[in-house]
Each structure stands twice: as C-alpha cells, then as structure tokens.
Amino acid sequence: MNKISLVFQREYLSRVKKKSFLLTTIIVPIVIVGFYIAIIMVSISGNTSTKKIAVIDEGGLFDGKIEANAKNNQLFMLINGETEKSFKSKYQKEDYNSFLYIPKLDYNDPKGIKLHSKSTVGLMDKSHIEGTIDRAIEKKRLSLSRIDPEIYKSIKSDISIDNALDSGTGEKKSVAGLAYGISFAAGFLIYFILMIYGMMVMRGVMEEKTNRIAEVIVSSVKPFQLMLGKILGIGAVGLTQFAIWIVLMGLLQSIIPMIFPEYFQQAQAGAGTIVASGPANMMATISEGLKSIPVALIVFCFVVYFIGGYLLYASLFAAVGSVVSEDQQEAQQLVFPILMPIILGFVIMVKAAGDPNSNLAVFGSIFPLTSPIVMMGRVTYGVPWWQLVISIVLLFATFLLFTWLTGKIYRTAILMYGKKVTWKEMAKWAFKKS
C-alpha cells in the first residue's frame, strides 16, 4: 500500500509540476470565458449597426411604404425613377449596403426578385429580407382573395407549449433545449476525459517500458502496484485539473456581470416579463430552466462516472501501453479496439441526449463500456433509480475484473521487448492462473 502511494505521488507531482499542466489548466477556462465574453460583446454590438437597403419596387408590391425592420436593424429605402441597371452602379456610392430589385410580380408565382450586394449577405439578414417580402406578398394575396387581413390574423395560430414535469417535488417547467445542451455537454466531457487521460496513462506506461525504467522499478515494486499507482496518480491529476477549472470559471463568470452591468440588468428584468427581446430573453429562459435540472444528481453522476469510466478504461490503456515496444504505429493499431466502445458510447449519447428513453439509450447507459458517456446524456432528463444503480454497480464490477485481467497482461508484457504481441497471447496471459 505504501509503495502504491509512493508511485502515486511521483506520477501526480511530476505531472502537476509540469509547465504544460499549469498552462492548460489556466488557459482553458480563460479561453472558454473569453468565448463567452465575445458572444456577449457581439450580441450587444449587433444592436448598433443598421443596414440600409435600397428597394426598387417596379410592381408596387409595398404600395410605396415599407416598415423599417427595427428589431433586425434593417432600414428599407424606396428608390423611385431608377432601373435595376442604372442603379446597380450607384447604390454603393450612395451608402447602401445592398439593393433589392422587385420586378412586376405575379403574386401567385412571384419570380425575379433579386438582391444586389458587393459581398455575400448574411444568412440572417437574407431571411429577414425574405420575411419582409413574404409578408407583403401575403398581404397582396389576401386582398386578391378578398380576405380581411384582420380576420386572417385572428385565424392564424402560433402556440408554444410548456412541458410540466410531475416527477419529484412539485411541478417544474422543463426546458428541453437546455436539458439537451447539458446532457450533451456532460456526455462529451466524459468522452473527452476518457480519451485524454486514458491516452496519458498509455503514454506513461510506454515511457517506462521504452526507457527501461520498468525493470528497475519492478525489482522493488510489484508490477500491479506500479500500474495501479500510475492509474490513480493520473486520475488525481485529472480531478485536480477539473477542480481548478471549475473554481476558475466560477470566479471569471462572477466578473462578467461587472464588465457588462447594463446587459445583466436587462437580463434580470427580462426574467420578470413574458415578452423580452433578444439574448436577455435567453438568459431568463436558462435561469428558469436550470430550476428543472437536477444539478446535484448531475454533479454526483459526473463524479461517479468520471471515476468509474476512467478507472475502467485506464487499465485497458495501461495494458496496451505495456504490450507496445517502441513502435508508435503499433500502439495506434492496438489502441483502436479500445477507442471503438468509447466512440460508440459517444454516438449513442448523442442520440440519448435527444431521445433519453429509447431502448438503445437505456442499453447504452447500463452496458459498462458505454455507460459513463451515455448515462451522462440521459441523467438530466431523470433516470429511474434502479437503472442508475445497476449501471454503477456493473461499471465498478467491470472495472475490478478488467484491472485484474489487465494487471496480468501488464505484468508479463512490461518486460518483453522486440517481439510483437498478438491478441491471442494477450488473452493467454490475462487468463493464465498465477
């Protein structure tokens, strides 16, 4: 036990003391929060630039009057006495961003509308312009069919439904989009962790083998102790990194409202009213939706599946690292079968985040090789407790079994050089009685 802790300490300290660790640990949250700030900056600055669009309306679609689309920062100016050809060379000089040419239209089959601009018009801008034209054509069609626009308005329906969750205490509003986002993010994070830290374990084992350190260490430590110490040490590095990230992100995020005070006041005001515009509305929805997400359960599951999934896969990666000698390519070949279930888990998780109770999602969240990723994709929607228990028990039981088997492969392989090891041999070592 004492020896495992010595190995653990070395693995942990030698990684945490590295400059690259410090760098990634500090830079990642700064980059994420930087993105966040950038998004806010863009959404704020978007309010200020108004696009001027010239319109040549030959058929009188707009009846000489176009409403300014203030919400989308578009200002339409009707131009009279110009043709498409003659105005094409002028509109830029006259400080228009683009100009819209509308010929005489057959309202049942409108054709030939053209938007001229120097550079490609943004997708959003284009769809807003199209919306404006659509409404004008609709109006014309209504009058052609002799329908009062007011009556039409009263007939038209546009509803959005609230999904009330009846499980647990009281009724909560569910926000499907938010649950999906959190599910996906949590599943992706686990996927990412398994890949990054699993590979780190493999490289660590390979380093010990190729530098021939293993033989020195193994003369004073049992191979299994060395393997376990390494796996636990690197796992602790991962936990440390996440802890620092969470603290740093929390700190940085609490700074943001100080940088953009007016923006967040808007958001708080928006939470109170039903109709609010733009991003402030989004913030309100999120804060409302967060109440329906079982945060404590997610954090608990994240930690459990992080530890279980990492331990399970780390032992497999360690076994592969011990089998490889020198050749990087050989490592890639051997590691592929381990990456497959991780990738499979990711694919199932993407589906599960959208459809959490499908058979595939339930299976994936219980099958131990995919459960760490898939269960994170499901847990935001609420999972029956018995599924959670089976999944976790299976995960840790598999971890113990795999560590026992891979430990035997590791013990044999760590001192073998030169020879390429086949799967058959590895299986033989794993199941050999010691």
Place this chain on the structure above:
Amino acid sequence: MNLLEVKNLRKYFATQKAVDDVSFTVEKGTIFGLLGPNGAGKTTLLRMITGIFYPDDGEITFDGRKFDPIEDVHNIGYMPEERGLYKKMKIGEQAIYLTQLKGLSKADAIARIKEWFEKFEMQSWWNKKVEDLSKGMSQKLQFVTTVLHDPPLIILDEPFSGLDPVNSNLIKDEMFRLAKKGHTIIFSTHRMEQVEEICDKIVVINRGKKILDGKVSAIRQQYKENLFRISFDQLPVMTDSPIFQVSSSENAALIVKINEGYKTNDLLEFFIRQNASLESFNELLPSINDIFIRLVRDAPAARQFQNVTD
C-alpha cells in the same frame, strides 16, 4: 556461509529454454561472475534471482531461508543491463524516489544520496535532469541508485558496458570495497579479462545450461594444457626430446608442452644438461577467455529457436 543458493532453476519461454536446470551457490562477501555468450540466459537467470520472474521450477534460498521477492526487496540491489531512468525527472528526486521504493524513509534516503554523490563527485547533478547526462554519467547514477539502500546482495547486469576506463575503475574499486564490507556481488559480463581481475568465483552458462562452475584459479588449473615458457640468453641448438614438444618459439624463448608422463624437472634437466643458461621459467595457465572460447566454440554463434515441449 552461502548467502545465495540456486537449485535446479528452470525457466522456459515459448521458443527458448532460457534457463535449463542451473544450480550454484554464492558465498557471502564474495564477488561472483556470471558468464556466458549473448543470449545464454544470463539476464533471465538474474531476473529470477531478483524476483522479477518467477521460475518455472527450482528453488532459490537467500540467507538460509526461501527467497521471497516481496520481503527481500530491500535485501537486493539490481542494476539491469538496459539502463533505465526517468528522463525528465530531476536526478536528486529520482534517486530519492528509487530509494524510497526500497523501503527507506525520505530523510534516510537524502542523507545516503548526499554521501554517495559526494564520493562519486556528483553533487552538482542534483537539480539536473537525466536527459542532460551522458551515457557514462547515467551509468554511474544507475550504479549509485542500485547500492543506495545498502543491500546485502548486489546484482549487476553488465556493469561496465559503456564506461570509460576511469569510471570503470571507479566502479570496480567500489565493488571491491563493498565486498570487503561484507556485501555479496553477482555480476554478469561477457568481457573475460574483467573476470580474472575481479571475481572470486564464476559460473559459465551457455544455451541455458551451466557448463562451468568454480573458483577462477581452480578453473585455470583445471584447464591447463601443461604449457610452459622458458627463456634463455640464447636459444639452445637442440630442442628434440621425448619429454616435450615445442609449440612456438620467440626471440630467445620457447613455449613448450610437456608430454604425458614427464615432469617439469625432466624438462629443466634436459636444458641444463645442454649448458643452456635459463633466464626464466613459468607455467602458462590458460586465460578465462581461452577457456570460455574453447567451451562455447562448438555452439553456433547465434542461438537457434527451438520448440519447447513440457
């Protein structure tokens, strides 16, 4: 008193009988040489003695009791043939780590490391990384980390490979000093001249089997060919005699082989009768190198793979 006894040790790999029924004993406080051509099974044998490999068959007795790889960790210092150290780790930290793994406390480890670093003039290395060291330097470091915990049994696999004569001597002297202090040293090599100089006792293995075992002086006696070197102030005219055969001659010296049934006195008498003035006379014992080559000559240069059925 024997510190180590190895009895009928056997280790088969899939395609090799790496060690096949080898037995020997190592006395306490002696330097013991394990010799053999490349691929003879030296490293496998040493790995079993250090507890890295479990033998398929046979017994290892350490200090009068059954050898236990886990309990005896602190009793053994092992330097493998392929040197291995963490390249990116600082040398001081690395030495502390390796010594702690042998069961020493950190304070003890540091004190001993300082002592040894001073002796080997390595104090300035403490904060350097292993990747900054030359091959010879890292070899020295590896030797120090092997003996730091003061183990009764020190096992060195090819300790001199890659060392210059100065450092080679440094380690050789240290081996003598450790042996005098009561440590037992087993080392493997294929450089025979070192063996005569250093070892009290040797075992030669070839193709996994022991082919020679004994004290260096006894072995040389055992393999002597009755060759003698006689030097004169002037070569004698007559050298035909039933007593001996001339195997070669130099300026004023003859190397002769005494025929069976005759003694050295007969030889000397023969020359004295001729009034030849003898300057020196000594027996030529075969070097371990000669014996070794003679013993393994019949073996193919490269070990062939074979099928092991057991």
